Amino acid sequence: MDIIILDPHTYASLESHKLRQDILARLFQDGYGNALTKQALADMLGIKYQQLVYQLSDHLPEFWDVKSDEKVRGARREFIGPRNQHAVYIALGKDGRIFVVDPLAGLFGPLSEVGLRCDLCRPEEAAHCMHSLHEKSVIPTDMEPAEESTLTRNGRQAPFRPLDLGVIETLRGLAKGENCALVIPCERCTFLQRKNIITVE
Numbered sequence: 001m002d003i004i005i006l007d008p009h010t011y012a013s014l015e016s017h018k019l020r021q022d023i024l025a026r027l028f029q030d031g032y033g034n035a036l037t038k039q040a041l042a043d044m045l046g047i048k049y050q051q052l053v054y055q056l057s058d059h060l061p062e063f064w065d066v067k068s069d070e071k072v073r074g075a076r077r078e079f080i081g082p083r084n085q086h087a088v089y090i091a092l093g094k095d096g097r098i099f100v101v102d103p104l105a106g107l108f109g110p111l112s113e114v115g116l117r118c119d120l121c122r123p124e125e126a127a128h129c130m131h132s133l134h135e136k137s138v139i140p141t142d143m144e145p146a147e148e149s150t151l152t153r154n155g156r157q158a159p160f161r162p163l164d165l166g167v168i169e170t171l172r173g174l175a176k177g178e179n180c181a182l183v184i185p186c187e188r189c190t191f192l193q194r195k196n197i198i199t200v201e
Contacts, residue, residue, distance in 0.1 A: 036081070
């Protein structure tokens with residue numbers, strides 16, 4: 001799972017635009033493992049092909065890539081998918097507010113209101129994940145008071161979940177000039193198992 005800092009302007013264009021949110025949610029959920037055509041995505045959403053292409057090209061270009069293409073009757077058919085299927089995006093606002101764009105989980109909005117995908121896991125599942133990530137030194141074992149205050153101001157409460165600490169580690173990376181500071185392994189992620197995206201043997 002990658003936590004990526006999103007440009008505030010891009011977040012603003014998504015904040016109250018239901019169609020763009022729906023496009024991203026379907027793209028990430030249906031295109032997670034297998035790329036799909038733009039026409040197929042438009043059909044899933046019940047919108048016109050041209051409407052989808054406009055949104056993808058003009059407002060959502062940083063979220064998707066062409067994964068492959070094929071020639072069909074002299075035309076080129078593109079298969080698209082998420083640029084980073086493991087991405088959880090955050091944007092920073094005034095007074096330290098954090099905003100979330102998590103297309104796979106269908107979360108779009110202020111962290112204090114929409115939460116994080118880890119909130120869908122039971123406490124014991126989150127605790128197991130936290131233990132595993134601490135063992136691998138993936139997430140910090142302690143936070144500065146100011147960092148904990150940042151989470152509290154954004155509606156988060158202890159015991160914190162893995163992505164809470166992931167957000168803090170990403171903010172630390174931002175201060176150092178790093179774009180993406182944290183990669184959370186997702187081979188045992190309960191959220192992804194519930195979505196039937198991964199299977200743990």
